Amino acid sequence: MIKIIIVDDHAMVRSGLRMLLSGKEDIEVVGEASDGDEGIAAARQLNPDVVLMDLSMPHGKDGLTAASELKTELPGTAVLFLTMHDDDEYLFRAIHAGASGYVLKSAPHEELLTAIRSVAKGDPYLHPNATKRLMKEYTEGLRRGESADLFETLSEREKEVLEMTAKGYANKEIAEQLIISVKTVEAHKSNVMEKLGLKSRPELVKYAVKKGLLQFD
Incomplete structure (x- = not known):
């Protein structure tokens, strides 16, 4: 039972x-x-x-x-x-x-x-x-030759912005917590997307999950 x-x-x-x-x-x-x-x-x-x-x-x-x-x-x-x-x-x-x-x-x-x-x-x-999308994501990742080294190209501040964005924080909230301007947050986010080859927030979230950056307290 x-x-x-x-x-x-x-x-x-x-x-x-x-x-x-x-x-x-x-x-x-x-x-x-x-x-x-x-x-x-x-x-x-x-x-x-x-x-x-x-x-x-x-x-x-x-x-x-x-x-x-x-x-x-x-x-x-x-x-x-x-x-x-x-x-x-x-x-x-x-x-x-x-x-x-x-x-x-x-x-x-x-x-x-x-x-x-x-x-x-x-x-x-x-x-x-969902199974189809996961398989597609996996095969596309193999074709792109994704490498864990890409993460290391990010600055420490960019890594913080990546993690907080993936957790759902708005730009203003990130700016307040990191004590930087909203424009600076936007610039960091743009740099993260470019360095990692990401095109949307869902892609950013999936990347953060793969890297083990999300924790649910």
Whole structure:
């Protein structure tokens, strides 16, 4: 029996998922939570096999932070994200946070069940489009001949700007924390993108994930 906790800020979504999953002989919904803090507390108490969690929850702790904490405290519990975000940036952040799986809310019920059973066995699961994009990213990286040495071409300040940008800080926030001007932040960011051959913020985030620069405290 696969024990599951559902973590989503919408009560209707939790109710619908409970109805879907409770009808399966090999799955038992043992708890629910409306945000990351409640999800962590429930997992500590109930020790589930899988935490089925929304990624974006506006109140309380978000899914990424909660996933990172859960993987530290309960490494035997798989975190499966069920989200509306079909987006590379969120996907890579989820993987870095320790998620075992990533499924879209628009996916068929059968795919969700397959994902739950996969991560419960210790196997990772990504929705098909995500798998294709990861393979494409990998093969394109091989063709470009990406080298870890590129990171060393950045100045220490550029590395700081890279990390903070990838974590979602706005230019003004970076400027305030580093005690520099917004224009200087923009210049550093431009230099980082040029040196690393990046063209967009999602690409920057993926690069930061690969380099292990993102930490979810």
